[in-house]
Amino acid sequence: MIEDVRAHVAEKLKELDGVVALRQTAVGTAPYLFREGDDLSQLVLEPRYPLAPIISLLQKRYPEAHFGVVGRGCDARALVEMAKREQVDADRLYLLGVACTAEEAEECHCADPAPDTELWPRAEMIGSPVEGGAPNPIVAEYEDMSLEERRTFWRQQFLKCIKCYGCRDICPECFCESCALEDPLWVERGVLAPSFPTFHLIRAMHMASRCIACRQCELVCPAHIPLTVLYDLIRRDVGDLLGYVPGADIAAPPPLSLTLEESPVQIELE
């Protein structure tokens, strides 16, 4: 698999200005812009790390360049959401899609463990896609939990938060120049754990119609808060209420900024 990826990258480097992928060296693994002639034996696929924000930075820095990216399903979904919010130029990006293994899909509760290369203007697929993993069991059990159980569960989880902003910093969809979570109007400074409900629910609300379920926030969280349970629930609601699946369609505009004519919704008022 990895040899295949390296061969495809080597081929593509002949025409592209560079390909973004993970590079493993003696000091660790980090995103890297591979150029023609670079040592591709250092190119690796593990550990997962969101590459979409790197593409965004590079494209803004080099407005003429054509880059490629070695991306998994979650990277492709992140790129789709960033492209429609003008953070990534889809026409200047070649996607070398990599299919995750069945174990990886299971571990991430990922419904879509391979990039949809049909969706992206220029793309190819390396490896064969596997079936999606099962959804997070906590999300399925949620309906049966009482308000009190939910409250106890989340108060305990949120109490662990050390407000490191790791969830936001790793998130490929968090690209605002000024962040509501740093605005003292909404989130008090110097308070640990951050006050409920502002900090965590503001972030959850901002994930509505954006979260592409890459699970990175949960992976980086030093307090092991199961953030993706909350984001999976809001993803489900955005799907039910607005018929929108983030990352699924590059032509579908973000629904929360559309009118009801453009993106209808069944509103239930009491």
Add this chain to the structure above:
Amino acid sequence: MSESFEPRIVAFLCNWCSYAGADNAGIARMQSPANILPIRVMCSGRVAPEMILRAFRSGADGVLVLGCHIGDCHYISGNHRTAKRVPLVRNLLGYTGINPARLRLDWVSSAEAPKFAKVTQEFVETVRSLGPIAEEMGG
């Protein structure tokens, strides 16, 4: 919950319809509860989720968002955003253990003074029956 619990309700009222509706309810001497703390906003679409969440954090027992009826928005489609956003915030509150009934969205035009009185009375009673927010906020 004590017998004398009086809920504190923050009501975001849109300048063009609901605030005028509240005003007319007052002019017509209709009874509307004193538990409502009105905040005038230019449009219900201005009511960011941050504002609703901060109201709860600051001790509001309920939050009411009132805007123009769909189709009557002074800004054509400002309230369309509200219509999509508020149900999501309600769900999020429910997921984390705050009764979603503490947040209510409704449409009140400037001519609907009786509706303003009715919605506020109903909502105050709903929230009164739920008790103080502090019990749901936890540690």
